[in-house]
Amino acid sequence: MTHLRDLTIKSFHEGLLNKDFSALEIVRATFSHIENRDKEIGAYLDLHKDEAMTQASRVDVAVAEGGDIHPLAGVPIAIKDNILIEGTRTTAASKILKDYSASYDATVVKKLKETQVVFLGKTNLDEFAMGSSTENSGFQLTRNPHDTERVPGGSSGGSAAAVAANMAVAALGSDTSGSVRQPAAFCGAVGLKPTYGAVSRFGLIAMASSLDQIGPITKTVEDAIILFKAIRGKDNFDATSVNPPAGGEYRDELLNPPLENVRKLRIGVPKEYFIDGLDPMVEVAIRGVINKLETLKLEFKEISLPHTKYTTSCYYIIMPAELSTNLARFDGIRYGTRNEGREIKNLIDLYKSNRGEGFGEEARRRILLGAFVLSAGYYEAYYAKAQKVRRLVARDFDEAFKDVDVILTPSTPTPAFKIGEKVNDPIAMYLSDVFTGSVNLAGLPAISIPVKKYELSDGELPISFQLIGRHFREADILGIGQYYERL
8 A cells, every 4th residue: 555655635536546545544544653653743632533434434435436536535634723623622722722612614624525535633733823833732742753852833833743744645724924834844844825815714713814824734736736726715704705816817727837837937036035044054955946946947036025124023013913802702701611710709800710721821922912002002103003014015025026926935044943942032933934924914825845855764854945926826836836846
């Protein structure tokens, strides 16, 4: 039988149709691998073994009957534990939701169920997606499969680790400032953050509503396309979701676009991303990517994104403001777990007990910061000003895209850092997303791609590059990504 490390969505589908294996065999083998490997990695919070076996058996029946099946049918995938699956525990890695069972499916889950995909379980994350290392989970630590002394990135660290360790063929994560792309980069996987609104956020536990976006983590760019096509599109339950514009300059040739179309794309390289603090190994790797892409006769141009240096400061005002509002509902009365261990004399005592003990340190820090920047006397000085800077960041991209079609940058300034290295320095931790956050502020699509195929046994730490496209021009970054992987 095919080894789990060799399985992609595409090869799984081909093997299933060729009767090389059954969906049930692969799912059983995956759970066996999880049982052995996840004791060390800690990628999963919950496994849905019975449901997965049942679904795999249904797919095998469909294959035996000879009917057409979706490319995702039977594919074992993992879901970040801030995305709802009806009837299953969904915690967002927070103790305040440790007993919450989802009462409905997220739209992306509903769409994937229609493809007959197999859900293996829910993966670990930083609490409510607040973090860049998955060290802020309320339940467990997740480790990088390439070096278990290092972090997998965050906040979708469990999803990225599961894919990298072959404990899932693919996974879904959520990206608010790089939380799909950064862990994918640290773990040597592909991470796609779609255009804001391209994928419904209904059923995603909200962190910062104007920044959050669900996206796939996969082993190849082609797999990211297959998963993206299955989950994208307008949803009546999410007013910010839209169907991509048709016609005009928008190209929807996601899979295998003609090389002549890709060669028409001019790539911009922003000088602000090659700065002090960029690991020399990362810079060398990215220069190597540029040299490889030049062999495809792609044109490069140096560009400027002058407000890049304000991105992190701007993000860490807007995000906590939205977060503190979204998390106000988790009080142990309307939502969340009530702490029964203390004597409660009044409503304030109840709030202090439930929220003080239900939320972790990073969650409390961001809630307090968000409440502060929205408070009377500080709103104009902080939040309103940050929104103005956000417009300037978006305008930088608009100006750049007058001269180029795609922007290439490092995904992260360094490879994965060691566990505990930045846990006591929040600012250093926040800067882990310095190359990814501006994309969320501007609502653009971006993808992180490993500079090469990384094997778990080679001892190397993965390095990745990022491609940023215009709104709803996923086809451009995905096209370049596919051709890069073939070089």
